Amino acid sequence: LGQRLAQQELWRRNYLVDLGSLRRLDAVRRVCGRATHVDPALRTVTVALADGTTSSEPYDALVIATGVGNGFWRDDVVRDTAGVDAALEAEQGRVEAARCIAVVGGGASGVSAAVNLAKAHPEKRLHLFFSGDEPLPAHHPRVRSRIRREILRAGVAIHPGHRAVLPQAFEEGLGVGPVQWTTGQPPFDPDLVLWTVGHIRPHSGFLPADMLTEHKFVRVDEQMQVPGHANVFAVGDVAATDPLRSSARNDGHVVVAHNVRARLAERRKGLRRFRCAKWRWGSVLGLQEDGILIFAPNGWAFRVARVLVQPLLFSFFVEWMLYGGVRGQAH
Numbered sequence: 001l002g003q004r005l006a007q008q009e010l011w012r013r014n015y016l017v018d019l020g021s022l023r024r025l026d027a028v029r030r031v032c033g034r035a036t037h038v039d040p041a042l043r044t045v046t047v048a049l050a051d052g053t054t055s056s057e058p059y060d061a062l063v064i065a066t067g068v069g070n071g072f073w074r075d076d077v078v079r080d081t082a083g084v085d086a087a088l089e090a091e092q093g094r095v096e097a098a099r100c101i102a103v104v105g106g107g108a109s110g111v112s113a114a115v116n117l118a119k120a121h122p123e124k125r126l127h128l129f130f131s132g133d134e135p136l137p138a139h140h141p142r143v144r145s146r147i148r149r150e151i152l153r154a155g156v157a158i159h160p161g162h163r164a165v166l167p168q169a170f171e172e173g174l175g176v177g178p179v180q181w182t183t184g185q186p187p188f189d190p191d192l193v194l195w196t197v198g199h200i201r202p203h204s205g206f207l208p209a210d211m212l213t214e215h216k217f218v219r220v221d222e223q224m225q226v227p228g229h230a231n232v233f234a235v236g237d238v239a240a241t242d243p244l245r246s247s248a249r250n251d252g253h254v255v256v257a258h259n260v261r262a263r264l265a266e267r268r269k270g271l272r273r274f275r276c277a278k279w280r281w282g283s284v285l286g287l288q289e290d291g292i293l294i295f296a297p298n299g300w301a302f303r304v305a306r307v308l309v310q311p312l313l314f315s316f317f318v319e320w321m322l323y324g325g326v327r328g329q330a331h
Contacts, residue, residue, distance in 0.1 A: 001109045001196070002116030003286045008092055010287065014314050016084070017326065024324030031057060034078050035066065035206045040229055046206075050078050061260045064218050064226075064234040066203035070109070070196075076203045094174050098192035099124055102179060104164050105196035106130025107138070108284050111147060113194055115285050118154040126156045127190065129179070131163040138244060140279040142299030147284055159185075164197065202238045213240050222273040224256045231263060242276040250277050 004011045019025055033047040033055065045057045069075045079087070095101070095117065101124060103114040110128060118126040128135070128151065134144045135151070135158070151158060165180040178189035202216045211226050213219050218234035219227055220241055226232040235256045236248040246252070255274045262270040277297040286292065291306040292313070304313060319326045 002112030002114075004088075005091065005095055005113055005194075006116035006120035007287070008088060012088075014318075021327040022323040022325075023327070024322075031055060032078070034076060037206050038062070038208065038211075040208060040232065043231070048078070050080065060231065061264055062232045063256055063260065064204075064207070064232070064238060065236045066238050068200040068202045068237045070198070070200045091174060094192060095121075098190070100127070100190040101125070101192045101194060102127045102129060102177065102188055102190040103194045103196060104129045104162075104179060105198060106132065106135035106160075107196060107198055108136065108280065110194070110196035111135050111151065112285055113196060114156045115151055115154045118156045119288070122155065125190075126154075127159060127188070128156050129159040129162040129164065129188070131161065131183070133160050136280075136284070138280045139284070140281075140295070140297070140299030143279070143281075143284065143295050143301075146293075146295075146301065150285060161185075164195075166197070166199070200237075204238055215240075217245065223259050223271040224252065224274050225259065225263075225271075233260060241274055244276065244280060246276045246280070247274055249282060250275065 004015075019030055031047055031049070033049040035045055036048050036054070037046040038044070039046075043059050043062075045059060045062065047055045047057055049055055066076070067074060101117060103110045103117075103126065106128065110130070114126050114128040117124065134148065136144045136147055139147075148158075161183055162181050162185055163183045165182055167175065173195060175193040175195055177191075177193050178187040179193055180187050202218070204212055204216050204218060207218065210228060211218055211232070217240035218238050220234050220239050221227055224233045224235055224239065224241070224247065226234060233256050235252045237245050239245060239247050239252075241247045241252070247255075252274055255272050259271045279297050279299070281295050281297040283292055283294050287306065287309055289306065291303045292309050293301050293303050295301045
């Protein structure tokens with residue numbers, strides 16, 4: 001989120017990627033739309049397509065990886081390229097017009113946004129509010145300590161112990177002040193409020209109730225299968241694997257791919273178990289002037305020099321090793 005708001009052209013280069021340009025997907029039939037219903041008995045998924053029509057897609061195995069919504073940057077709205085560009089330009093315009101920005105929420109999204117915006121716009125005043133004593137409560141204590149120093153070095157004013165009153169019809173994203181607090185502090189009235197309080201909504205409304213937890217995440221066992229549905233799997237933020245729902249990392253996708261192949265081949269003994277990490281890990285701030293800092297689950301970090309990030313991390317690892325090559329695009 002921080003790079004999307006503060007370094008939009010770089011974000012577009014590395015993240016706004018057309019699936020049709022990924023060579024490894026050349027043999028895959030792609031259907032772009034919004035899932036509206038799953039019928040486990042018929043083994044079909046109903047999809048509302050971008051042109052207003054619907055399609056019924058049959059399956060032998062179903063992998064649910066629909067993620068979660070957390071405001072303006074991760075939703076389940078079907079947009080064309082022009083719609084994506086318009087949304088990006090609108091949010092960038094609001095950021096550029098604001099002189100004082102309040103980021104409410106101390107998770108990775110809030111911290112990343114505050115630091116990156118402060119560095120990209122030193123003329124603006126950035127404030128980071130969070131309810132606990134430290135930001136990044138789901139990360140290892142070593143990560144919290146290291147990133148706290150980075151927050152202060154960037155010139156962000158931090159405000160621990162602030163729990164916000166959520167506005168009526170609340171939705172995470174860009175809003176306006178003043179921000180009220182349940183913890184007794186006076187209201188804060190910035191030009192722009194970035195809400196990142198973890199108010200997420202799983203994209204699971206199209207699934208039968210027996211597949212879902214009480215909080216609407218997809219129930220899975222250790223093999224990432226949905227109990228009671230031997231040919232249905234889930235992975236990523238929508239899957240209730242552990243309190244952190246960490247299968248978006250920790251090789252969750254590898255486990256699911258292996259188990260789908262084993263299930264279709266009727267090899268029950270060949271199923272693998274997903275192993276979660278105790279803490280969130282990876283990059284928190286994204287690409288900075290001195291490179292990208294990547295944290296391991298135990299809190300220790302290593303840095304990839306900036307000169308190596310694009311050719312090594314994105315061009316080689318992501319584009320070639322993961323995607324099998326990416327056809328040239330104009331962003």
